[in-house]
Amino acid sequence: MTEEGEIPFAMSGRKPVQKRAQATWNRLLDAAGSLLEEVGVERISTNLVAARAGVSPPTLYHYFPDKYALLAALGERLMVAQNALVVLDPEQDEAAIAAVLEAHVTLTRATPGGAWIMRMLRAVPQLAPIRIASHRAVAHALAERVLALDPRQDPQSTEARARLCVDLGYAAIELIFDEPDLPEAPALADAARAIRAVIAP
Template sequence: MAEEGLKQAEPRPSRAPVQKRGQQRVEAILDAAEAVFGDMGVDAATTNAIAERAGASVGSLYHFFPNKDAILQALAERFAATMTTMLARELRLDEPWVPLPVLFREMIESFAQMDEAHPGYLAVCRATDSASGGKSAVSLQMEEHMQELVRTLLARRMPGIPEAEAARHAALSVVVVHAVLDHVMSVEEPLRSGIRSALVDMLVRHFTPLEAQFPRATSP
């Protein structure tokens, strides 16, 4: 009996490899959806086209996503997480002495690289916002996270700035940057690069007086 009890107590094999394979399939489907949405737009895209691009059967796709809208939602969430993580890195919160022109130029360049590397991003954002009749929950949450990061940046660069003022400038900058970068994706070069450069100049001109008005963080 004791032997039986010991056998029953043996742990089951880990499901981690199975879960990892499942996550890899999900990512492959999302990668395929991003490409399809970028090529033909969200409205024209079908689950058949996404499955074919992913090298999977439609049945396999439906195992993870019940319909195209669910894929769209998951892709929007992945984009939002990527954008927020990238902004957190580019704001260099642990280096508040970095000159504003350098900070904003690197940030806008990173956003531009993200947009160009992921042509389906704009289509996904517009589709999720349109379905919500305004800003989608994902877009609103992403903007709030970004505003929080900018508020943190201002608090570290300008310790004397009032919270309400930091919040106002953070909200304004995030909304403006988001709107301009979305717009330039439909503009041809060299105008596209010119607008991005002007956006950097605008941010520098906006925040430079604030650094003069409030005590700045000490340089290393």
């Protein structure tokens, strides 16, 4: 939830409207997330996902034309859920920023294959634009809030600082999953301190 409503980053493709179809769509994505963690992005296939979700391949193709459309929707779903946790308040303190980062970690852990989805969005060239578009949307919304509070700031440099803040936070979340033995709270507190320093005018 943000102060200005949802961040304007929407999922592409055809997301079903009816509840039953939504349940199937989410079941397919959950199955894809679990398989992504188990077999990796190279070996995952639409047939594997359909079997894991308990549907026929034609049912899967009703929602996703191919493997990469399925993986794109998987990545977009996580980005939308993560963006919903962002608080567009340039004046929030380090503790509040750290709490938002912790909420992202919790959400990602609760998402089937969550950490692997994040890795996929950085490693697979066809899917990287999803992550970049999401980060740009968050950064733009944050920059608008900064400029609303202080119109004297330069829009271009404000946008650049906001973009850096977004990637600092994302990198911190990735680090928690890449280095599971790293003390989580201190790492997120350090990341929050860096974000606070960058966004401060």
